[in-house]
Amino acid sequence: MADAECPECASPIAIAANTEVGEILSCPDCGTRLEVRALAPPKLEKAPGVEEDWGE
Amino acid sequence: MSRKKIAIIGASGYTGGELLRWALMHPEIEVSQITSERFAGQAATKLNPNLRGFTSLSFVPVKALSTDIDAVFICTPHKAAAPYVKQFWETGAKIIDLSADFRIHDKDTYAKYYQEHPAPELLDKSVYGIPELHREEIKGAKLVACAGCLATSVILALAPLVKSKLIATDGIIADAKIGSAAAGASYDISTHHPERSGSVRSYKPHGHRHTAEIEQELSAIAGAPISVGLTPHAIEMVRGIMSTVHARVSPELKDVDVWKAYRSFYAGSPFIRLVKDQGTLYRYPEPKPVVGTNFADIGFEIDPEKKRIILMSAIDNLVKGSGGQALQCFNLMNGFDEKMGLWSPGFHPL
Numbered sequence: 001m002a003d004a005e006c007p008e009c010a011s012p013i014a015i016a017a018n019t020e021v022g023e024i025l026s027c028p029d030c031g032t033r034l035e036v037r038a039l040a041p042p043k044l045e046k047a048p049g050v051e052e053d054w055g056e
Numbered sequence: 057m058s059r060k061k062i063a064i065i066g067a068s069g070y071t072g073g074e075l076l077r078w079a080l081m082h083p084e085i086e087v088s089q090i091t092s093e094r095f096a097g098q099a100a101t102k103l104n105p106n107l108r109g110f111t112s113l114s115f116v117p118v119k120a121l122s123t124d125i126d127a128v129f130i131c132t133p134h135k136a137a138a139p140y141v142k143q144f145w146e147t148g149a150k151i152i153d154l155s156a157d158f159r160i161h162d163k164d165t166y167a168k169y170y171q172e173h174p175a176p177e178l179l180d181k182s183v184y185g186i187p188e189l190h191r192e193e194i195k196g197a198k199l200v201a202c203a204g205c206l207a208t209s210v211i212l213a214l215a216p217l218v219k220s221k222l223i224a225t226d227g228i229i230a231d232a233k234i235g236s237a238a239a240g241a242s243y244d245i246s247t248h249h250p251e252r253s254g255s256v257r258s259y260k261p262h263g264h265r266h267t268a269e270i271e272q273e274l275s276a277i278a279g280a281p282i283s284v285g286l287t288p289h290a291i292e293m294v295r296g297i298m299s300t301v302h303a304r305v306s307p308e309l310k311d312v313d314v315w316k317a318y319r320s321f322y323a324g325s326p327f328i329r330l331v332k333d334q335g336t337l338y339r340y341p342e343p344k345p346v347v348g349t350n351f352a353d354i355g356f357e358i359d360p361e362k363k364r365i366i367l368m369s370a371i372d373n374l375v376k377g378s379g380g381q382a383l384q385c386f387n388l389m390n391g392f393d394e395k396m397g398l399w400s401p402g403f404h405p406l
Contacts, residue, residue: 010316026335030332033334
């Protein structure tokens, strides 16, 4: 278990030992969806949102 | 050790009834007497049907009140409370005054918003009753003046940002929406159902009495005078306050700065919940999730284009805004965990 920090609100986020790069986590405080970009040391970035494709 | 024996003066109002509900469930409290002149002799459950099965207490007139108690809660209107505070000041009882009589430390400011103070010699003896601001002082206090409900919601939203100097201290505007229970259990034409139902009424666009305590407390934190405009609205709701507060900020201010300011100020404050959650329908504070609880939910959003921050603060006016906060203060005054008897979630859905 390692700790990372939410890039949006600075909340500490526990990274479980079996976490893999590319996983999507949610910040427990601000709810932002975060992508695990690296594990040693852990690095989180805001996950890309689902793009709307409803046509114009 | 025996439980603390308490009395509630003016227990027939909504504030007194809510306080009684919590006190009856508190593991370290024995409610010995509750007073009401108008309902003397009647069972408490006549006015508080939710307490059926939980108490056999009846209201007594205040002249029958015993002073052999550990603490007295005063739930009368302002001016009516001061004589009781004077009476119990001479006893060993701790005093928790839910009226406005001892919130304002300056007698001239009190006179401006209320009337001439009936006991100015005690004004500097009271501690303002928001534990998140005055926890250590409350622990040693004999007299706590519980904060006003609107003031509580506005102060809790602003205090950390004032302390961290993240907002401009002029031009702060608080727009509050409040439920009908805040008007108390007495009634007049304004509370008559056809008049009140469905209304969205701005009843005091400026000069509301709670402005005085908001400015007093925030100015003390800032170390300089702070001006806050407060405009409350009565809306179609029984319980709850939703305050939206606007303040000017630097365009460079980031979310993370605000998060850190709130987390730092409210570290060790169990009843403050920061709510700014992008992953839910309930993204910001609103009254329903706090109704029936002692929580204050606080959230924010920065508008960099307009160089302002919008703060949202939701409480139950009868709990965190009065009876619950009073018990939180009582817990601190008696060396109990401040959550004791108050740690309860609300309802969902409601």
